[in-house]
Amino acid sequence: xxxxxxxxxxAGMLVFSASMVVVMRNPIHAALFLIxxxxxxxxxWLLLQAEFLAITLVLVYVGAVMVLFLFVxxxxxxxxxxxxxxxARHLPLGISVAVSMVxxxxxxVGSDYFLSERYTAVQQLDPNYSNAKELGIxxxxxxxxxxxxxxxxxxVAIIAAITLGMSKLKITKAINPNQQVYVKKEDxxxxxxxxxxxxxxxxxxxx
Amino acid sequence: xxxxxYQFISEQVLSPITALIVPLDxxxxxxxxxxxxxxxxxxxxxxxxxVAYFTYAERKVIGFIQGRIGPNRVGFFGxxxxxxxxxxxxxxxxxxxxIIIPTGSNRFLFVSAPVLSLAPSVAAWAVxxxxxxxxxxxxNAGLLYVLALTSLAVYGVIIAGWASNSKYAFLGAMRSAAQxxxxxxxxxxxxxxxxxxxxxxxxxxxxxxQSGSIIHWYWLPLFPLFVIYFISGVxxxxxxxxxxAEGESEIVAGFHVEYGGMAFSVFFMAEYANMILIAVLSAxxxxxxxxxxxxxxxxxxxxxxxxxxxxxxxAKTSFFMFLFLWFRATFPRYRxxxxxxxxxKVFIPLTIVWLVVVSAMVVAxxxxxFN
Numbered sequence: 001x002x003x004x005x006x007x008x009x010x011a012g013m014l015v016f017s018a019s020m021v022v023v024m025r026n027p028i029h030a031a032l033f034l035i036x037x038x039x040x041x042x043x044x045w046l047l048l049q050a051e052f053l054a055i056t057l058v059l060v061y062v063g064a065v066m067v068l069f070l071f072v073x074x075x076x077x078x079x080x081x082x083x084x085x086x087x088a089r090h091l092p093l094g095i096s097v098a099v100s101m102v103x104x105x106x107x108x109v110g111s112d113y114f115l116s117e118r119y120t121a122v123q124q125l126d127p128n129y130s131n132a133k134e135l136g137i138x139x140x141x142x143x144x145x146x147x148x149x150x151x152x153x154x155x156v157a158i159i160a161a162i163t164l165g166m167s168k169l170k171i172t173k174a175i176n177p178n179q180q181v182y183v184k185k186e187d188x189x190x191x192x193x194x195x196x197x198x199x200x201x202x203x204x205x206x207x
Numbered sequence: 208x209x210x211x212x213y214q215f216i217s218e219q220v221l222s223p224i225t226a227l228i229v230p231l232d233x234x235x236x237x238x239x240x241x242x243x244x245x246x247x248x249x250x251x252x253x254x255x256x257x258v259a260y261f262t263y264a265e266r267k268v269i270g271f272i273q274g275r276i277g278p279n280r281v282g283f284f285g286x287x288x289x290x291x292x293x294x295x296x297x298x299x300x301x302x303x304x305x306i307i308i309p310t311g312s313n314r315f316l317f318v319s320a321p322v323l324s325l326a327p328s329v330a331a332w333a334v335x336x337x338x339x340x341x342x343x344x345x346x347n348a349g350l351l352y353v354l355a356l357t358s359l360a361v362y363g364v365i366i367a368g369w370a371s372n373s374k375y376a377f378l379g380a381m382r383s384a385a386q387x388x389x390x391x392x393x394x395x396x397x398x399x400x401x402x403x404x405x406x407x408x409x410x411x412x413x414x415x416x417q418s419g420s421i422i423h424w425y426w427l428p429l430f431p432l433f434v435i436y437f438i439s440g441v442x443x444x445x446x447x448x449x450x451x452a453e454g455e456s457e458i459v460a461g462f463h464v465e466y467g468g469m470a471f472s473v474f475f476m477a478e479y480a481n482m483i484l485i486a487v488l489s490a491x492x493x494x495x496x497x498x499x500x501x502x503x504x505x506x507x508x509x510x511x512x513x514x515x516x517x518x519x520x521x522a523k524t525s526f527f528m529f530l531f532l533w534f535r536a537t538f539p540r541y542r543x544x545x546x547x548x549x550x551x552k553v554f555i556p557l558t559i560v561w562l563v564v565v566s567a568m569v570v571a572x573x574x575x576x577f578n
Contacts, residue, residue: 028369032316032366035362051346051347051348052348052351055348055351055352055355056351056355058355058359059351059354059355059358062355062358062359063354063355063358063359063361063391064358064388064391067361067362067365067384067387067388068384068388070365070369070384071365071381071384071385074365074369074377074380074381075381128347129347130347130408131347131348132347132348132351132408175544177542177544177545177548178548178552180545181545181548
């Protein structure tokens, strides 16, 4: 009973915030609604007792990915007028993409596979049941190859992204803090001995 | 004593209330809800009082380090009492001040930003164990929960910086976002080291895995990770020497430059609550939490047997809280690019190397920690 109320609450929140992501004109508001939708889906996962996945969703997407997303959106200061330009021109292409997506999703997520009768209700798991442990065993034994391949793809992506970012580095005048922190006093400061100025000359200039 | 008080409240106060108000079918559930609220309050109220007196301690400690006296006037009933009434006077002053909302700001986000920064640091206390049994929510993935919630604190800062419609606030928010993202990686890797060593994500089990005397705690085998965790914690809370997000000398006060009154003080409370949280986590993960440092040592153990476990945890936490103040009084502020270098080029490689070392130690059952 309470679980159902919680489910509908978060499911409603998820649908609402996901549609607001599309509808909102201000990109920062859209990004914030995307964060809210991540939260709502994480809560739904918690209802399925998948606490590891739920917390990881918040940790990775909300805690890291969306922060960078907001960072970029705030820096860009997107102009609303240029976004709306060419709306009519791109409309046919947009509609065809949208229709094909809906058809494809309908085929995959349709009642053939996801009929609720095909699934048993979520069982109450033992309190000592560790989600993380089960997931680890599955990933590192049964699905080891897939996991390693995914890791290799991500590594390639990281290297590619860094190389793309590095290409402009040569012309910048960025200082190298690596060398800077090793600077000693002797490198920058020279103390020389010199004669003191005669005293009475100073007094004359003061007067 | 705390248990007796809790028993008394739950039996003498809560049970009659639920019996009076709630229909018979739901009484058991209602009692659990009320008991949980009492438990939450018994953690939250001390935390918030500590936040208030932590600001006082900061001013006193830094005052003594710099050869000053610190606040010593405001007391109670005509007695100055070393200025112990100062935090309360400050709170009253901040509550009665006007909150100014700048023109051109995003009103809703401007007001919700302080709440967003305080809420995660308070919510994280749900999984902090104070004893073998004293914990609000003893969940399996406790460490992950704490890491997820501490990573959310950045939203308050970013949204405050953006919603203020001010250059300085925006610059502060950008600096803070970049800094928190960078140090979170090092912090996460340090925590991975802890969970490899303990073999569990549950904070209580991590503490129990360290049982033994002071040399059995994880600060010794995980020493680099311990240092990196604490320094990353200082960076995550935007404290000196990593407080470029505030940077009084360049960007006035950074992200909260437009805030006044209670809205500002909520940011202030969030910063101190985060510091206390990092301190208690360092105590739990690396310094044996509530375990006694002389456990298993023949004579000393009996001499110190009267100390309740929670006192050890509080003592360790206080030490780490003191370190925050000591850092602030000692170190000059890091420059922004040096912060980035330290996070990405020093801490992250070091944690990855030490993860391999820890894994090797665990596999080899190195005594006295991993056998």
